[in-house]
Amino acid sequence: MSRDVSSPAVTLSGVSVRRGGRLVLQDLSLSVPSGVIVGLIGPSGCGKTTLMRTMIGLQANVAGIVDVLDLPAGVAARQGEVGYMTQDPSVYGDLTVGENLSYFAALLNLGPERVSEVMGSVSLADMSDAVVADLSGGQRARVSLAVALLADPPLLVLDEPTVGLDPALRTELWAEFARLAATGTTVVVSSHVMDEASRCDQLILMRDGRVLATGSPTELIARTGSVDVEEAFLRLVADRGDT
Amino acid sequence: MPGSTTSATATRVLRQLRRDRRTVAMLLMIPTGLLTLVRYAFDARPEVFQRVGLPLIGVFPLVSMFLVASIAMLRERRSGTLERLMSLPTTKLGLVAGYATAFAAVAVAQTGVVLSMGVVLLDLEVAGPMWLAVIVAVANALLGMALGLLLSAFAHTEFQAIQFMPAFLLPQFLLCGLLVDRHAMARPLEVISAVLPLTFAYDALRWVADRGGVSNEVLVDLAVTAIMALGALAAGALTLKRRSP
Numbered sequence: 355m356s357r358d359v360s361s362p363a364v365t366l367s368g369v370s371v372r373r374g375g376r377l378v379l380q381d382l383s384l385s386v387p388s389g390v391i392v393g394l395i396g397p398s399g400c401g402k403t404t405l406m407r408t409m410i411g412l413q414a415n416v417a418g419i420v421d422v423l424d425l426p427a428g429v430a431a432r433q434g435e436v437g438y439m440t441q442d443p444s445v446y447g448d449l450t451v452g453e454n455l456s457y458f459a460a461l462l463n464l465g466p467e468r469v470s471e472v473m474g475s476v477s478l479a480d481m482s483d484a485v486v487a488d489l490s491g492g493q494r495a496r497v498s499l500a501v502a503l504l505a506d507p508p509l510l511v512l513d514e515p516t517v518g519l520d521p522a523l524r525t526e527l528w529a530e531f532a533r534l535a536a537t538g539t540t541v542v543v544s545s546h547v548m549d550e551a552s553r554c555d556q557l558i559l560m561r562d563g564r565v566l567a568t569g570s571p572t573e574l575i576a577r578t579g580s581v582d583v584e585e586a587f588l589r590l591v592a593d594r595g596d597t
Numbered sequence: 598m599p600g601s602t603t604s605a606t607a608t609r610v611l612r613q614l615r616r617d618r619r620t621v622a623m624l625l626m627i628p629t630g631l632l633t634l635v636r637y638a639f640d641a642r643p644e645v646f647q648r649v650g651l652p653l654i655g656v657f658p659l660v661s662m663f664l665v666a667s668i669a670m671l672r673e674r675r676s677g678t679l680e681r682l683m684s685l686p687t688t689k690l691g692l693v694a695g696y697a698t699a700f701a702a703v704a705v706a707q708t709g710v711v712l713s714m715g716v717v718l719l720d721l722e723v724a725g726p727m728w729l730a731v732i733v734a735v736a737n738a739l740l741g742m743a744l745g746l747l748l749s750a751f752a753h754t755e756f757q758a759i760q761f762m763p764a765f766l767l768p769q770f771l772l773c774g775l776l777v778d779r780h781a782m783a784r785p786l787e788v789i790s791a792v793l794p795l796t797f798a799y800d801a802l803r804w805v806a807d808r809g810g811v812s813n814e815v816l817v818d819l820a821v822t823a824i825m826a827l828g829a830l831a832a833g834a835l836t837l838k839r840r841s842p
Binding site: 373411412413415416428432434436438440442443448449453457458460461485501 | 601602604605606608609612613616617676677678680681682683684685686687838839840841842
């Protein structure tokens with residue numbers, strides 16, 4: 355944890371990923387600053403999940419350089435330094451909430467205190483004995499998020515964490531992300547919903563495996579002379595089409 | 598931290614099984630039922646039941662654990678939990694060892710129940726030490742589990758995973774000596790059967806069924822069965838990939 359927080363949490367240079375003969379990511383270079391919420395925004399199929407899997411070190415056939423917390427991709431994750439939440443809740447449906455968290459906590463060498471702490475932070479404190487398969491989609495997503503939060507990692511990579519959640523819960527989760535970022539955690543969140551972009555400190559706009567633009571929401575809106583991120587996105591797409 | 602991965606995973610797998618009471622009941626009752634079937638199908642020739650009874654008890658865990666393991670691992674792959682485990686401080690060997698520990702425990706329970714039923718209710722005669730039969734059954738269980746784990750990597754659907762059972766277990770069952778004396782087989786089949794894991798397990802179980810005490814011969818069969826099971830487990834661990842396309 356002796357990392358210099360002024361250095362970026364994630365740095366990609368010249369990263370391309372090939373899947374089934376198709377270039378899913380094309381020559382990506384970007385850096386994710388530490389201690390902020392970074393939104394990975396773009397339509398579904400644009401390569402957001404592949405980019406996140408590349409950061410975690412789960413993606414095969416990666417060309418280029420990927421540094422995560424000053425280490426090659428995958429190394430930091432395997433040290434428990436990166437919390438990853440996949441799009442589908444990757445938890446065991448036939449176990450209870452508590453059993454799921456205890457299992458992943460044991461793998462991370464964490465005790466039961468941390469389990470109940472994390473359950474509280476995702477509003478699942480009273481759900482410990484509920485079998486995950488019986489939960490709603492939103493509750494299941496929160497169990498999955500809780501697993502990602504267990505080790506209190508300096509970097510969180512969350513793939514569409516708010517899909518299917520009711521607005522109240524969504525707001526609550528974004529508040530939790532903001533709280534985490536305030537304590538120095540870097541939160542990378544993907545979303546295909548443009549209105550979530552305004553809640554991020556920094557944005558990476560993606561389309562067709564390429565980065566359209568990066569910057570803060572206000573910066574991007576000002577640069578493109580738009581009223582919101584959605585319009586900024588559309589203008590950037592149109593500009594790209596001209597060149 | 599391979600130790601914590603193993604014990605945590607074994608606990609987790611057993612908890613999952615415990616929640617599925619029907620599967621547990623079937624794991625224990627189906628072999629007992631089948632053994633009863635064999636006993637009364639050969640009612641007029643009790644010597645046949647005496648000859649195949651114990652080897653059959655040893656084969657049940659192979660089949661059960663193959664099926665449970667291949668489906669369990671397929672679910673891990675498809676639900677994304679395997680990917681999550683691969684992104685955590687886990688070791689592949691520790692993970693596989695965790696599965697093996699859990700399934701070995703189930704195999705001990707399964708064999709214990711079936712063997713007791715066979716001896717008490719069906720008058721199965723076992724000359725050799727029972728613990729030897731249990732050890733062979735556990736080795737078979739691990740072999741079945743390892744094969745299931747290994748082959749699940751090549752199955753994209755449950756349908757495919759289930760089809761691997763007749764493809765990989767049935768030939769071993771046909772060639773191990775249980776149905777036909779191996780020396781009476783066509784020469785190429787006899788040669789192939791001599792290197793199949795189930796053949797060694799069968800030989801060991803026949804020995805336990807017929808003779809008392811422990812011989813070098815049976816220990817060699819036992820060792821070969823165990824080594825093959827461990828080899829398949831290691832191969833199964835290799836199919837777990839940190840990075841996937």
